[in-house]
Amino acid sequence: MENHAGHAQAHHGGHHGHGAARPGGLSVSEHGYTLELDATIRTAGVQRIAFRVLGPDARPVTSFVAEHEKELHLIAVRRDTAGFQHVHPVRDAEGTWSVELALEPGDWRIFADIHPAGHDGTLTLGADLAVAGPYDPRPLPEAVRTARTGEYTVTLDGELLPGEARALTLTVRRDDRPVTDLQPYLAAYGHLVALRVGDLGYLHVHPEGAPGDGTTAPGPEIAFVAVAPSAGTYRLFLDFQHEGVVRTAEFTVPTGTAAPHPAAAAQAAPGHGGHHHGHAHH
Template sequence: MQTGLKITAFAAGLAAAFGSAYALGGALDPVAAPKKPTHQEGREVHGGKGLPAAEEGVGEAAELPGGLQVSQEGFTLDLDTPRIEAGEPAELRFAVVDEGASRNVTAFRREHGKELHLVVASNDLATYRHLHPERAGDGTWSAPVELPEAGGYRVFADFTPDGKSAEGVVLGADLAVSGDARPESLPNAERTVRVDGYEITLDGALRPGADSELKLEVEKDGRPVTDLQPHLGAYGHLVALRAGDLAYLHVHPNGEPGDGRTESGPEVSFTATAPSKGAYRLFLDFRHEGKVRTAAFTVHAGSEAVGLPAPRGGGGHGPPPPPGPYRGVLLPAHRVQRVHHS
């Protein structure tokens, strides 16, 4: 190919890529009217807090959801493993860097039994992992992982540095998984999902810019489960990710084991706030009979109820791209129908 033709083809490719990115961004409602970012912006919506109420979910807010930035509030997620192979055992290595001190953070406040919670999710929200890494004395962390599907992933570090009085920080970094990527569509919103013989029913609505209660009831073989076991200091652990950009909401339950008022099932209650209208994927981890299981739900913030479909033209939904090889270039966030459990 002649030089002039190569340049023309390259320019056309760039134009197509930017056009796709613009279309994807336009499909999502904004978190808030843009402001100049500060280190106090970008923190997670933690336990339904941290986001002022906004009219119909599109008003101004002081903070962005968590996980959208690799650096914020003076801390940086330094991911030392930016690429792994699909279906192959690997080790994720990373550190949380204190930019002011120019060194790794080595002292963390324990939250729900752990110094740091590590979540890995594919851009298409098919694969989800809640990992428990180990920290070395020099502040480097490591966690074994095996991811079954190729594509773009996001790694989330959820932590609170020791001595920090405010709520925790959630940082996010991109992870490429090489192989043959075959994304599908986001599953429909359903009130009940089935996992390993369990039925989990979701009741409630996720609302933009306002607290709302989400109740999840666990049954097995048609009978309510009343002996859920504590997992990470609670009877349930819920993470919400927004389809498209994977904005992260880490929501803690209402009540905890041993507080004298919280029962061990069948219902687990959470309070959450969505940063905007749009589609979200909820991942509930619960422990029963000595094993942790994950139930995943699709919800649409801004709908009157959890089970309602997304408004027409409001979710950025569309046909999936054709399958093809993935070689380390992050793909757009498409929706899929399957979930892989840890």
């Protein structure tokens, strides 16, 4: 489910369910809407897949509210979190979407992030796709704070906490020089997807601020607010655009432990009873 940035939204669930602790994408059907793939078994290679979003009337939905410039965001990732792709399919008048994906053998999860017209808010539906061929699952990448993608390095500051809004800042550098001319991508300077390791529970996070708002700089820092739905390990995928090319930086992030709020810590100090438990806020 989407978690739009903003302190009030992140702390109080946001509008239309945004920011809720429960991850999205775990169900193929939700609130009467169903993700229907044209085929659930594919061969490896670059494949054109087609699918539909069926509405409560069991007919393909043809009217959507655009979110971040697109009617539908499609995320494809193998179950071992390899092969992440964020693409934007094309829809025909009958409600069939199609897009090309680069598929290696293995079990994949396909996510459709949508806002059907007439529905109160966004939905993330998920479906499994099996890709035939010898499957060599990859171990989970090590948890490190700097990722490389071509000539670019991206550094992650901040932590994920279960059920609590926390700031995440990603800093983009090229050849060790700060990138200060990021280009807008989907109405933002960065687009972040978090997937929970183990079931690929999906959390769609957007940055604070927007290009052209007079306060948000085009890098090197991109600021987000994120809420982890549970303790565990997450895979983070940052898409950013520079010099006309969209690049993706990947991170493995275990959840942290909240530090006591200073006021609560004082209450719990000797002589104050020690029965109050604080919650960190950023």
